Amino acid sequence: MxxxxxxxxxxxxxxxxxxxxxxxxxxxxxxxxxxxxxxxxxxxxxxxxxxxxxxxxxxxxxxxxxxxxxxLKAPLPVVAGRTVREDLVAYLDVMRQDSLHVRTRCIMNIAMSDQERHPRLYERFHQTAIEPRRAAMRAVLERGVATGELRADLDVELAMGMLTGTMLWYTKAASHGGALPSPDLASRIVDEALRGFRSAQA
Amino acid sequence: MxxxxxxxxxxxxxxxxxxxxxxxxxxxxxxxxxxxxxxxxxxxxxxxxxxxxxxxxxxxxxxxxxxxxxxLKAPLPVVAGRTVREDLVAYLDVMRQDSLHVRTRCIMNIAMSDQERHPRLYERFHQTAIEPRRAAMRAVLERGVATGELRADLDVELAMGMLTGTMLWYTKAASHGGALPSPDLASRIVDEALRGFRSAQA
Amino acid sequence: MxxxxxxxxxxxxxxxxxxxxxxxxxxxxxxxxxxxxxxxxxxxxxxxxxxxxxxxxxxxxxxxxxxxxxxLKAPLPVVAGRTVREDLVAYLDVMRQDSLHVRTRCIMNIAMSDQERHPRLYERFHQTAIEPRRAAMRAVLERGVATGELRADLDVELAMGMLTGTMLWYTKAASHGGALPSPDLASRIVDEALRGFRSAQA
Amino acid sequence: MxxxxxxxxxxxxxxxxxxxxxxxxxxxxxxxxxxxxxxxxxxxxxxxxxxxxxxxxxxxxxxxxxxxxxxLKAPLPVVAGRTVREDLVAYLDVMRQDSLHVRTRCIMNIAMSDQERHPRLYERFHQTAIEPRRAAMRAVLERGVATGELRADLDVELAMGMLTGTMLWYTKAASHGGALPSPDLASRIVDEALRGFRSAQA
DNA sequence: TTTTAACCGAGACGGTACGTCCCGTCTTTTT
DNA sequence: AAAAAGACGGGACGTACCGTCTCGGTTAAAA
CATH class of the missing domain: 1.10.10.60 (Homeodomain-like)
Incomplete structure (x- = not known):
């Protein structure tokens, strides 16, 4: 039985x-x-x-x-949670460091590039690799808004797009030029972006 | 003879x-x-x-x-030149509109994605399609700095990366979701970015 | 135990x-x-x-x-034993009738054809299917010699080969042509062969 | 043009x-x-x-x-044409000699055996390899009948079947037993067969 | 009774060959 | 000399069986 x-x-x-x-x-x-x-x-x-x-x-x-x-599990970095800046730099720097490895770069390429041709493939990659990172970053930004560190009217989605898109564009441009993305790239991007994100009193 | x-x-x-x-x-x-x-x-x-x-x-x-x-000649939009904001929105909106055409999307994909595998191909695409647009955008930003509309210490290259990268990331995300990028996307990106770019007196 | x-x-x-x-x-x-x-x-x-x-x-x-x-037991026909002619015709006609069935034909083919490639297979088939029939036919011919119906100096093995080989050749030719072997084929073969086999006084 | x-x-x-x-x-x-x-x-x-x-x-x-x-052209032996016996022995002995070569044996096997499964294959083999030999042998027998050496009422087709079938059966049996077909096999077959084929006056 | 040894079916394993498609090259006639 | 046509050797495709190897589940003799 x-x-x-x-x-x-x-x-x-x-x-x-x-x-x-x-x-x-x-x-x-x-x-x-x-x-x-x-x-x-x-x-x-x-x-x-x-x-x-x-x-x-x-x-x-x-x-x-x-x-x-x-x-490929995307091992999200554990984040101190002291300031929004620190957390965002940590997240973005993981992207920069990933871009240094040929393997990661190839995988990114394959997953991103064939999006049009292999949509289901991209879909899965999106779910397992991209979305969790986005969620983490969204949490940081929303916490920032909640604590008053960031503007109350901040468009969180747009802010995420700016941070992520900028880093991706830079790592792509850097890998194309043969140069490595500068080690302080993450903090430079975050600093520039936060100028606009911060609330007046902050 | x-x-x-x-x-x-x-x-x-x-x-x-x-x-x-x-x-x-x-x-x-x-x-x-x-x-x-x-x-x-x-x-x-x-x-x-x-x-x-x-x-x-x-x-x-x-x-x-x-x-x-x-x-494929990339026909650069003629730009009014009145304000930095208008010009940037014009440039970014061209990218958004391009992303609506399957053909352009495919070409972008092929050119961008196979960068690692077909570097010379990307190189040519970069020279003919990307660099002219970057030059135009750089001119707008530098003019903005010169007129005092933008911060004197603005990292122009970083600013370009933020604008371009954000738009690319969004069009990609939108095309993936099947949704069209919102028509006012260009102005929203520019507005958000300019918050940090503008000089204090502006 | x-x-x-x-x-x-x-x-x-x-x-x-x-x-x-x-x-x-x-x-x-x-x-x-x-x-x-x-x-x-x-x-x-x-x-x-x-x-x-x-x-x-x-x-x-x-x-x-x-x-x-x-x-597949080859059921040997029981034979009247009155004249050599009758007995041989009976044996040969079994072969003809067998050849009418697709199944038998396939089995024959497989057994005969792959002799070169599957010798042990052919060996077994020979022992169980061919040899008994040969023995029966040999007995008929030897009895014919003993009774004086057939020539004393008849090469019995050769005679068997002639009868069997001729019938096999004909059934093969007929099945190839799509035609059925004529019902009186066995008697025609035996009659023709016996012309040479018979003793002078017979 | x-x-x-x-x-x-x-x-x-x-x-x-x-x-x-x-x-x-x-x-x-x-x-x-x-x-x-x-x-x-x-x-x-x-x-x-x-x-x-x-x-x-x-x-x-x-x-x-x-x-x-x-x-594979079947090179027909040229035949003296003096007596029916000589000619038939010549033809049959070619078959015996062919059977000594592994290659010929394999080809025969493949052509004959797969008749049921690959009928078109057999058809072509029949046309190019078998039929010409049959025609030659038929000519010899018919000439024998015309000259009176053979019986006027001889069934030429049946006679051909006897000669060919017997030789094939023997070569098969011999190759199976591992023994070579005896060198005088052709003449023994022809002699035995001709006993019945010959006209009374011959 | 309870082991326990061999069988049962199902089905996955590393392979080999199938016949198709396209590669990038080569060879021919026509323009 | 370039054009088109199309054959060339090569290599990967996805499928079908090969003969071997686990599996969970009978079945019946031995303990």
């Missing part, structure tokens, strides 16, 4: 294989392969796995890449 | 063919093909041209796409 | 399964699958059995097919 | 490639591969050719094997 939650018949899927496949995928993306340059055959070879094993789990490349990217 | 300025012997290259190839390329990109999904075979077929004719003129896909993108 | 002839411990093999497997195999062969086209997966599916259950009993396809073919 | 019989535009198909493909196919068949064991990939590799090049010319394996087998 079997209980609820009983396993389906047959050999269960190997977690080792699944992990190896996802790792191989991330490795190859990290080495610069785009979604369409990434070959399932290469993933299978690097993972030491048959192609069948991949196709049994994912219907196509896009879904595999989606799951692989979603695997 | 040939005259000065003589054409080289043999059949001259067909301008029709060249144009047809570039048009086909832009069409296909506009329909959503990425650099790697774009197939030379498809370009040739759509242009009604032999593959040889393409490979005779361009060494590889990247150069073809590069030339095709460079073809 | 166990008695002689005791069954081994554990669950005994299911006879149902075994029979279902053999039947499925014969069905599929009868439907035209060659040894190499016959897929174990198809056998398992049709028999409603796991692949393991097949591989537990037979080391490979060849052995399975061998056992399956050996299952 | 183009003349009749002008070649189609584009690069013509390479005869070298075609020959290499057919040769590789025959080699692999000669090494014992059946139609279904024969892999196009192996043919391509051995021929030093892309798979595309094979599939461009043949729709599937069967057609390739068909063309490959049809390539």
């Amino acid at each position: 079997s209980v609820t939650g009983t396993r389906p018949a047959g050999r269960p899927r190997s977690e080792r294989a699944e992990k190896a496949i996802v790792d191989a995928t991330l490795d190859l993306i990290g080495e610069g392969a785009s979604v369409s340059e990434l070959s399932i055959e290469a993933v299978a070879a690097r993972a030491g796995v048959g192609k069948t094993t991949i196709y049994r789990r994912w219907a196509n490349k896009e879904e595999l890449v989606g799951d692989a990217l979603a695997t | 040939s005259v000065t300025g003589t054409r080289p012997a043999g059949r001259p290259r067909s301008e029709r063919a060249e144009k047809a190839i570039v048009d086909a390329t832009l069409d296909l990109i506009g329909e959503g093909a990425s650099v790697s999904e774009l197939s030379i075979e498809a370009v040739a077929a759509r242009a009604g041209v032999g593959k040889t004719t393409i490979y005779r003129r361009w060494a590889n896909k990247e150069e073809l796409v590069g030339d095709a993108l460079a073809t | 166990s008695v002689t002839g005791t069954r081994p411990a554990g669950r005994p093999r299911s006879e149902r399964a075994e029979k279902a497997i053999v039947d499925a195999t014969l069905d599929l062969i009868g439907e035209g699958a060659s040894v190499s086209e016959l897929s174990i997966e198809a056998v398992a599916a049709r028999a409603g059995v796991g692949k393991t259950t097949i591989y537990r009993r037979w080391a490979n396809k060849e052995e399975l097919v061998g056992d399956a073919l050996a299952t | 183009s003349v009749t019989g002008t070649r189609p535009a584009g690069r013509p198909r390479s005869e070298r490639a075609e020959k290499a493909i057919v040769d590789a196919t025959l080699d692999l068949i000669g090494e014992g591969a059946s139609v279904s064991e024969l892999s196009i990939e192996a043919v391509a590799a051995r021929a030093g050719v892309g798979k595309t090049t094979i599939y461009r010319r043949w729709a599937n394996k069967e057609e390739l094997v068909g063309d490959a087998l049809a390539t």
